[in-house]
Amino acid sequence: MDEELRVAVLVASTREGRVGGEIGRWFVERAAGHGGVVLDVLDLATFAIPARLPAEPTAGMAGFAKRIAVAEAYVVVTPEYNRSFPASLKQAIDCAYEEWRAKPVGFVSYGYRAAGRYAVEHLRDVFTELHTATVRDSVCLDLLEHECGDPGAGPHGESAGHAASALLDELIWWGLALREGRRARPYRG
Template sequence: MDVSPLRVAVIVGSTREGRVGDTVGKWFTGQAEHREDLVTDVLDLVDFDLPSGLPEHPTHDMKRFARLVDEAEAFVVVTPEYNRSFPASLKQAIDCAYDEWRAKPVGFVSYGYRSQGLYAVEQLRTIFTELHTVTMRDTVAFNLLDGTLFDSDGQVQAVTTLLDALAWWGLALRDARAARPYVC
């Protein structure tokens, strides 16, 4: 049994100018850093030059993103909701990897107006199910209209709930992958 901290990639999915995603991602990782059972690495899609279409041969940044996904043992996707969905930049990044996602847990931190990004999360659950991940039931969600982005004790509790589940699944799946290769 590996007792080292779980390696969690926090993927900031928005690349829009003026976005809130980087702020939400920093807040979330700040909350997660209080835990000794995991270590976070932020994969902000702004830092990757991913092509708008998938080329025949992967680019350097496509390979780099896939390698970082492969090295992670769990994921938290920070996503906005744009027009009741998630951003195209996030889908493009997800599609840069395939086998690298398998048998790992995925949690979600979402934000938007009124619906708190939950429509985006529901669509992402379907995509990550196809990639053979385990998605966490509980999420962290923010309503950008209420003006209290990080002022709620409920949001801190939601982070704890999400990370508790992510750590349990991440460690269980780490042990399972070590015991036998994942078969799909």
Template sequence: MAALRVATIIGSTREGRVGESVGRWFAEQAGRRADVELTVLDLADFVFPARLPEVATREMDAFAEQIGRAEAFVVVTPEYNRSFPASLKQAIDCAYDEWHGKPAGFVSYGCRSSGLYAVEQLRAVFTELHVVTMRDTVSFNLLDGGVDDAGRPPDDGEPARALTAMLDQLVWWGRALRAARAAVPYIS
């Protein structure tokens, strides 16, 4: 069976962010699997307009095209004020139909709650977009050694086990939904 095309979305665009290190760690770990084909979409590499225009810009279209090509998603998000960053919401809103009938997993980080409030907010957004979200997540508390001084999580232990569980679920749902979309186009 063909590898599942997974878009990893690094949701923070803040200077000095940990998201790039966490996102690259995830990509390295997931890249070891033969059942996934990863694309990393770092939102810091996109220039979206401050206001949503009537006609999408080339950057918006390019992002939506990548979302359309993907068969599953992993969103790497920080938690800012018990939610996810505005940059991530802006990117999510650049696509609509492209999200439908696909699964998403989450890798989150933050202080104390390890980004889980952000994940809960994202679940509500993705439900509206007809995305199936994975129950299991990968999360890191930045205050208790969840990442090293460079912002990189450990390669073993609980993070690796959580990543395996989340990816196993994502691949199962991704394959099931791929087959379903091939049999009957998704109705939104």
């Protein structure tokens, strides 16, 4: 491998009392143990991204876009609110445009029953418009199972760990392939 892949992990929920921080930490620990990646956690609760996008980017928006530009791949940790993803995530995504291009995106979602799958399907459409490559496998966590699960099995059980490994394998493969592609021929889509 050429060098480790620079992966930004976006923790999307900004709600008080959220479980997104816990799920984000769990995924970052899995990714660090997996190897092959250098991680940058972008917790949207810590960014000053305005609810209304101004004509000129604020310092918070510019800082976010710069970190998106440096990353070579992304993992979005998102809740599902009313069968979609949170507005805070859409505002953050819109702070960058070309910075996302020709890079892979993976998803870790959570919610009740559907485990965030509707949010991921909506995000796939958004990221397609930004010329990214979304990876097939994702981690989908049902919070009902999490609340009722065996506390000794870890925060999300063995099957979620396997799903995280599959997601990371795909993300790294696509990330390295697209890195080589961008070096050989800049993306102009």
